[in-house]
Amino acid sequence: MTRTARGRFRWRTKIRTSLPWFLVNRGLAGKGTADCGDHEWYNADGEVECCYHCAAGRRPYDPTHFAPAD
Numbered sequence: 001m002t003r004t005a006r007g008r009f010r011w012r013t014k015i016r017t018s019l020p021w022f023l024v025n026r027g028l029a030g031k032g033t034a035d036c037g038d039h040e041w042y043n044a045d046g047e048v049e050c051c052y053h054c055a056a057g058r059r060p061y062d063p064t065h066f067a068p069a070d
């Protein structure tokens with residue numbers, strides 16, 4: 001019983017953490033292609049940065065954007 005419950009919990013956790021956040025955010029907020037007004041960037045492919053929250057947020061990739069702030 002306990003072992004089964006734990007295994008099911010692990011399985012669900014793995015699924016949730018493997019979901020791309022931009023899909024999760026889009027699904028919850030329903031923002032689609034509108035500008036979210038508060039871009040949060042991620043490195044899409046080493047050339048372009050995209051916003052987690054909307055499809056309107058795109059800019060050229062710059063590694064300094066992701067450097068730790070001192």
Ligand SMILES: [Zn+2]
Nearest residue numbers: 036039051057
């Ligand atoms: Zn955005």
